[in-house]
Amino acid sequence: xxxWQPDSRGRLQESALALFAERGFDQITAAEIxxxxxxxxxxxxxxxxxxxxxxxxxxxxxxxxxxxxxxxAPASDGPLDAVVRGLQVAAVxxxxxxxxxxxxxxxxxxxxxxxxxxxxxxxxxxxxxxxGALRQxxxxxxxxxxxxxxxxxxxxxxxxxxxxxxxxxDLPSVMQRSLADLRALTVDT
Amino acid sequence: xxxWQPDSRGRLQESALALFAERGFDQITAAEIxxxxxxxxxxxxxxxxxxxxxxxxxxxxxxxxxxxxxxxAPASDGPLDAVVRGLQVAAVxxxxxxxxxxxxxxxxxxxxxxxxxxxxxxxxxxxxxxxGALRQxxxxxxxxxxxxxxxxxxxxxxxxxxxxxxxxxDLPSVMQRSLADLRALTVDT
Numbered sequence: 482x483x484x485w486q487p488d489s490r491g492r493l494q495e496s497a498l499a500l501f502a503e504r505g506f507d508q509i510t511a512a513e514i515x516x517x518x519x520x521x522x523x524x525x526x527x528x529x530x531x532x533x534x535x536x537x538x539x540x541x542x543x544x545x546x547x548x549x550x551x552x553x554a555p556a557s558d559g560p561l562d563a564v565v566r567g568l569q570v571a572a573v574x575x576x577x578x579x580x581x582x583x584x585x586x587x588x589x590x591x592x593x594x595x596x597x598x599x600x601x602x603x604x605x606x607x608x609x610x611x612x613g614a615l616r617q618x619x620x621x622x623x624x625x626x627x628x629x630x631x632x633x634x635x636x637x638x639x640x641x642x643x644x645x646x647x648x649x650x651d652l653p654s655v656m657q658r659s660l661a662d663l664r665a666l667t668v669d670t
Numbered sequence: 671x672x673x674w675q676p677d678s679r680g681r682l683q684e685s686a687l688a689l690f691a692e693r694g695f696d697q698i699t700a701a702e703i704x705x706x707x708x709x710x711x712x713x714x715x716x717x718x719x720x721x722x723x724x725x726x727x728x729x730x731x732x733x734x735x736x737x738x739x740x741x742x743a744p745a746s747d748g749p750l751d752a753v754v755r756g757l758q759v760a761a762v763x764x765x766x767x768x769x770x771x772x773x774x775x776x777x778x779x780x781x782x783x784x785x786x787x788x789x790x791x792x793x794x795x796x797x798x799x800x801x802g803a804l805r806q807x808x809x810x811x812x813x814x815x816x817x818x819x820x821x822x823x824x825x826x827x828x829x830x831x832x833x834x835x836x837x838x839x840d841l842p843s844v845m846q847r848s849l850a851d852l853r854a855l856t857v858d859t
Contacts, residue, residue, distance in 0.1 A: 598787035
């Protein structure tokens with residue numbers, strides 16, 4: 482107890498997800514998470530502002546990565562291709578994380594309407610920032626909104642597929658496949 | 671005061687939207703809405719379970735309409751076309767309403783993160799029900815999820831365009847144009 486151990490943040494996150502999955506997000510306190518890891522509650526709050534940050538921490542950084550990817554896309558890229566480039570940067574980062582933890586996180590969020598609404602709102606915020614970046618690249622308002630929203634949908638569905646899949650596929654490849662699925666679906670018939 | 675007047679529900683809705691827009695959703699009580707219309711608070715609660723229902727009432731009915739449209743789509747329709755058929759049924763109904771009220775409603779929802787999250791969550795629920803209806807029509811899981819989500823995106827962006835536009839276009843036509851915009855955007859380049 483209280484002795485310094487490496488990667489407290491990672492272990493706190495892992496324990497928190499396990500506890501949320503076992504007993505529900507609302508039932509768990511920061512003190513319980515800390516106790517399971519063998520650290521003090523104060524240590525928990527040194528790493529996370531609150532319980533929700535265990536699930537949503539890092540999302541500003543992710544948004545920055547996506548936006549940088551969009552901005553860096555070649556001028557020849559259409560709006561949707563530029564969005565996908567940005568999302569691929571995020572997919573590489575997220576895909577390096579542990580899939581079992583991503584799966585637990587997703588299950589916890591889906592089981593709790595308030596968390597689910599927050600997740601959707603976070604993605605809507607990404608879409609709105611991405612649309613802004615596309616307008617700066619010269620996309621019209623309609624193109625920018627559409628490409629950003631469609632891109633986020635591809636991203637969200639790819640994440641869900643990757644998380645649920647037992648195949649040994651990496652997230653960026655799943656994203657590519659999702660984009661191809663989308664294109665197949667929207668071909669005018 | 672208290673005298674019976676026609677269409678209390680419509681007048682309550684109109685006053686509520688005006689008050690929400692003027693002073694913010696959280697600042698307004700049911701009593702104030704009723705007072706502006708000249709009815710009692712009790713009359714307000716005969717028409718609406720709470721303030722939020724002024725904004726979100728009727729959404730179950732709308733979902734049923736969308737689902738009926740999807741189910742009734744010809745077997746030859748692909749998944750996305752079937753979704754669009756369902757959404758067109760909803761667009762016809764919504765497009766008959768007053769655009770100025772729809773515009774106020776949207777502004778109120780956008781100004782309040784909690785309401786915005788609820789709106790997103792409602793649309794996510796539509797998408798999930800629509801995906802179920804598509805699976806019953808023989809779509810694969812991936813096709814169903816994608817077509818449902820993409821359809822809801824088309825719907826949402828078309829609503830936003832219609833509400834903000836000063837053109838004399840009807841909502842179903844805006845939906846058709848949005849679908850064409852989407853197809854143009856996803857053409858493989």
